[in-house]
Amino acid sequence: MIPSAFAYERAASVKEALELWRASGGSAKWLAGGHSLLPLMKLRLSAPPKLIDISGIDELRGVARVGDRVVIGALTTHRELATHPLIRETLPALSDAARQVGDLQVRNRGTIGGNLAHADTASDLPAVAVSLGAELLVATPDGDVVLPAQEFFLGPLVTAMPENGLLKAVSFPVPPGNARGVYEKFPHPASGYAVVGVAVTAGVDAQGVVDFVRVGVTGAADAAYRAQAVEEALLGREPTPDALRAAAAKAADDGAIAGDAFASEAYRRHLCTVVAERALRRALG
Amino acid sequence: MASVLGTAVKRREDPRLITGRGRYTDDVQLPGMLYACILRSPHAHARIKRIDVSQAKAAPGVVAVFTGQDLVGRMGTIPTAWLPPDSGIRTTAHPALAVDRVRYVGDGVAMVVAEDRYQARDAVDLIRVEYEVLPAVVDQEEALSEGAPQVHDDAPGNLAFHWKAGNATDEVFAQAEVVVRQRFRQQRLIPNPMEPRSAVADFNASTGELTMWLTSQNPHIHRLLLSGILGIPEHKLRVVAVDVGGGFGAKIACYPDEALVGFAALQLGRPVKWTEDRRENFMATTHGRDMILDVEFAGRRDGTFTAIRVKNIANMGAYLSTAAPGVPTILFGLIVPGPYRIPYAGVDVRGVFTNTTPTDAYRGAGRPEATYLLERMVDLFAREIGMDPVEVRRRNLIPADAFPYNTAMGLQYDSGNYEEALDKALAMLGYEKFREEQEKLRAEGRYLGVGVTTYVEICGLGPSQVAGAVGFQGGLWESATVRVHPSGKVTAFTGTSPHGQGEETTFAQIVSAKLGVPVEDVEVVHGDTHRIAMGWGTYGSRTTPVGGSALAVAADRVVEKAKKIAAHMLEVAEEDVVFADGVFAVQGAPSRRATFQEVALQAYLAWNLPAGVEPALEGSAFYDPTNFVYPFGTHICVVEVLPDTGEVKILRYIAVDDPGPVINPMIAEGQVHGGIVQGIGQALWEGALYDEQGQLVSGTFMDYAMPKARFFPAFETAFTETPSPHTPLGVKGIGETGTIAATPTVVNAVMDALAHLGVRDIDMPLTPERVWRAIRDGRDGA
Incomplete structure (x- = not known):
């Protein structure tokens, strides 16, 4: 559990961070909360020659409402996501998911930027990000780029992040005011990561008909996905228990579901429907 | 003054341990100390063709690199210290570093010693190691099959030993009214004590003495074995193991890496430290359980049990670890009939080499496996004859007036009142009411179940004569010294080696009660072969029944001598002196008195001692028990199984244990709690997984599910106290009852919850998927 030797530098600004990265010849890794990277380094599964500590960069902090979006700085911790009044009010599914990440120590250190950029297949937050159509704001030496969450997660620990990019913030469109947001997960008994996790943000109109529904699934496939088949099955319908169950039954339809030593593919598919139904009931029941 | 025995004195070891002031092996810092790191095999089975250490030797800070070849003829191999008799046991050579073949993932290949642990x-x-990868065998049944890869050339067919015992014959089963058969798999478990293993060795060239700090449950056994391996005479070898952060059996064994650290210190003339990391702990510290059990259970339709026999195929891993062969044989086989009157019992045990981490004792060691199969069979038998599982147990429990009771396996149970514990536990649950509720909820589609285990265990290992008879290569008596200082303060030395169980507190209570001195006036010393004459260590729930008994006898000897001195001081005959609450007084004239402390001072001043009495005040004992002790009890668990996911929720857990008189109820409860957690861990979550190539798939805490506090409800515990007639304090043991009872209790509860679906057995751990599949298959079949 001793990592191989590495150099360490602190960046005071995004600009400086990008320069330090270029000076490293492109071999450095960003260090924010360290809760994903350091365990890999201790197992020597990752051996970056240099870490650039971005945890002191003020521009990466802050949570603000900007028009019809909420913009969350990359260094925002899980604990802040779980407790911040603006996030709780506008993005309750994100708060609910962040509340269920790891343990208190992890939530106090781990950040939304690190969580999304690391792209663990079983991580909780990507389910919320893909369901709500979040955008990732990435700084590069050639200027900022915006990446939609749905095109960001490519596979286990693989993302569309440009090699020379630094994730600055995540921007979420604010769902309609009538929508409720929840995150339900079936945690692995060892790691606490999601065997299956489902994020739902949904609401009904004055007639009791679903007029907004977004569903994201994590843990089940090699990357988080938006469960559009579930959404289509519900939009414009009354959320009766039968309708919820029928919609939840489609929760595995949009992902390439995979099995592992703890849960086979068949069982994971089944779990997708069970966990989705639990989430839909909480959001719409 | 009320006795301090039976009171919840707070654990005196806790303030230092929970404020970071303990001194674990890794805390030892010596001037000029070097650090070792071990290269471990990435293959389960391979021939070593070539090792190139040149680059490593030239690396910054590196002082030495040793390979297996370097050790040949310079240090001994790792011994096995339990050789079950008449078992044809083959103890194949176990070099500290592999010489030409690696036999499991984690097998040591080379050791680097450097100025700091990062450089190492x-x-x-x-x-650079060039391997020729060989076919590996992981499963013990496969290892026994024709054409399986051979782990050792000198153990053909991979058979390490074959041990049989008991009186059950084919005829008994042929004539039985009912026979129930079932195969159980005891999955492999990884003990995971909080503190990883560690060793520090320091050779003093001027005295020729080697000091080793070790994470050991039995420093004197380590001294004896290391003395042989390293060629250092025992009186020149000191082993220290004071603060040890849990062991659960995994710190009994004498390991290759510990011996290597001693070897390196001798070779290099500088202190050397090695501490395993958690990855190594998963791979290279002994595992537990891993048995395939084929059981036959016979009885009559009226519920009477008549016979049980078991074929056990035990996975020993790549080498026979120190105590390993005793676990699936003696510690397992002898307790198979459990707390019931079963006239015929038999076991047939094959220990098998495979390309996996060696197995050895894990909390309960053999007795959980035996109790599991017995309690599972009792439930299956009850189901077969249509009788309530509690009723069938009650009919067969050994009655309270039948003790001492001779079992079919040749043990003599010392004392017991099994039905009292059963009744107490049932009352805590409200059994009848639960059955009504269960029925009602089942109609609503909710699956609740109850599991009841009545158990007895062998502990307090044990009479040395028996140790010899069953092939344990050591004694099992225990030493104690109670040294009273001139001021009346007391140091108590024990040969046991507690590592978390709290005996610094409970042993102080024993001595305090015997001498009538305040409990704060007694210091307990353990875990240092230079301070304690001899001892056999802490395992097998022996510490209090054997080590505590030794202390009680030693303290009695102190009182005996002090009484002589007191009588002389008070100018009366010895028989006219009564000793109570720390005061010697003249019978009938209580004002004529001398306190224990006054007598202690006189013993040391020695100005005026009675004729024939030597100065000083100290008592020693080398206590060899005449029998094992047999704690017992009843555990009950209520579970709810969620049909949609297969998850098992524990709703209630009730434990009634009888460890004899309880010395410290808080500590006893703590032992029960920890044991239950580990027992349920096996039932529901834990399980080491190897792939077909012998790679440990569950090699980190991300994959291997250790139980967490939030998985459990508050446990409901109680004690009954039936003294053992043959230990001085009547005490039995409490360290392993939880792991022994909890596993079958939970599994029986789950099977009870699914009984209406026809589910008979599910392999442990009962993961949600396995339970979900059983429900689905049950529904399909129903």
Whole structure:
């Protein structure tokens, strides 16, 4: 559990961070909360020659409402996501998911930027990000780029992040005011990561008909996905228990579901429907 | 003054341990100390063709690199210290580093010693090893099959030993009214004590003495074995193991890496430290359980049990670890009939080599496996004859007036009142009411179940004569010295080696009660072979029944001598002196008195001692028990199984244990709590997984599910107290009852919850998927 030797530098600004990265010849890794990277380094599964500590960069902090979006700085911790009044009010599914990440120590250190950029297949937050159509704001030496969450997660620990990019913030469109947001997960008994996790943000109109529904699934496939088949099955319908169950039954339809030593593919598919139904009931029941 | 025995004195070891002031092996810092790191095999089975250490040797800070070849003829091999008799046991050579073949993932290949631990770790990556990968065998049944890869050339067919015992014959089963058969798999478990293993060795060239700090449950056994391996005479070898952060059996064994650290210190003339990391702990510290059990259970339709026999195929891993062969044989086989009157019992045990980490004792060691199969069979038998599982147990429990009771396996149970514990536990649950509720909820589609285990265990290991008879290569008596200082303060020395169980407190209570001195006036010393004459250590729930008994006898000897001195001081005959609450007084004239402390001072001043009495005040004992002790009890668990996911929720857990008189109820409860957690861990979550190539798939805490506090409800515990007639304090043991009872209790509860679906058995751990599949298959079949 001793990592191989590495150099360490602190960046005071995004600009400086990008320069330090270029000076490293492109071999450095960003260090924010360290809760994903350091365990890999201790197992020597990752051996970056240099870490650039971005945890002191003020521009990466802050949570603000900007028009019809909420913009969350990359260094925002899980604990802040779980407790911040603006996030709780506008993005309750994100708060609910962040509340269920790891343990208190992890939530106090781990950040939304690190969580999304690391792209663990079983991580909780990507389910919320893909369901709500979040955008990732990435700084590069050639200027900022915006990446939609749905095109960001490519596979286990693989993302569309440009090699020379630094994730600055995540921007979420604010769902309609009538929508409720929840995150339900079936945690692995060892790691606490999601065997299956489902994020739902949904609401009904004055007639009791679903007029907004977004569903994201994590843990089940090699990357988080938006469960559009579930959404289509519900939009414009009354959320009766039968309708919820029928919609939840489609929760595995949009992902390439995979099995592992703890849960086979068949069982994971089944779990997708069970966990989705639990989430839909909480959001719409 | 009320006795301090039976009171919840707070654990005196806790303030230092929970404020970071303990001194674990890794805390030892010596001037000029070097650090070792071990290169471990990435293959389960391979021939070593070539090792190139040149780059590693040239790396910054590296002082030495040793390979297996370097050790040949310079240090001994790792011994096995339990050789079950008449078992044809083959103890194949176990070199501290592999010489030409590696036999499991984690087998040591080379050791780097460097100025700091980072340099040592980095240099390990620079060693180039050329392997010729060989086919590996992981499963013990496969290992016994024709054509299986051979782990050792001198153990044909991979059979390490074959041990049989008991009186059950084919005829008994042929004539039985009912026979129930079932195969159980005891999955492999990884003990995971909080503190990883560690060793520090320091050779003093001027005295010729080697001191080793070790994470050991039995420092004197380590001294004896290391003395042989390293060629250092025992009186020149000191082993220290004071603060040890849990063991659960995994710190009994004498390991290759510990011996290597001693060897390196001798070779290099500088202190050397090695501490395993958690990855190594998963791979290279002994595992537990891993048995395939084929059971036959016979009885009559009226519920009477008549016979049980078991074929056990035990996975021993790549080498026979120190105590390993005793676990699936003696510690397992002898307790198979459990707390019931079963006239015929038999076991047939084959220990098998495989390309996996060696197995050895894990909390309960053999007795949980035996109790599991017995309690599962009792439930299956009850189901077969249509009788309530509690009723069938009650009909067969050994009655309270039948003790001492001779079992079919040749043990003599010392004392018991099994039905009292059963009744107490049932009352805590409200059994009848639960059955009504269960029925009602089942109609609503909710699956609740109850599991009841009545158990007895062998502990307090044990009479030395028996140890010899069953092939344990050591004694099992225990030593104690109670040294009273001139001021009346007391130091108590024990040969046991507690590592978390709280005996610094409970042993102080024993001595305090015997001498009538305040409990704060007694210091308990353990875990240092230079301070304690001899001892056999802490395992098998022996510490209090054997080590505590030794202390009680030693303290009695102190009182005996002090009484002589007191009588002389008070100018009366010895028989006219009564001793109570720390005061010697003249019978009938209580004002004529001398306190224990006054007598202690006189014993040391020695100005005026009675004729024939030597100065000083100290008592010693080498206590050899005449029998094992047999704690017992009843555990009950209520579970709810969620049909949609297969998850098992524990709703209630009730434990009634009888460890004899309880010395400290808080500590006893703590032992029960920890045991239950580990027992349920096996039932529901834990399980080491190897793939077909012998790679440990569950090699980190991300994959291997250790139980967490939030998985459990508050436990409901109670004690009954039936003294053992043959230990001085009547005490039995409490360290393993939880792991022994909890596993079958939970599994029986789950089977009870699914009984209406026809579910008969599910392999442990009862993961949600396995339970979900059983429900689905049950529904399909129903």
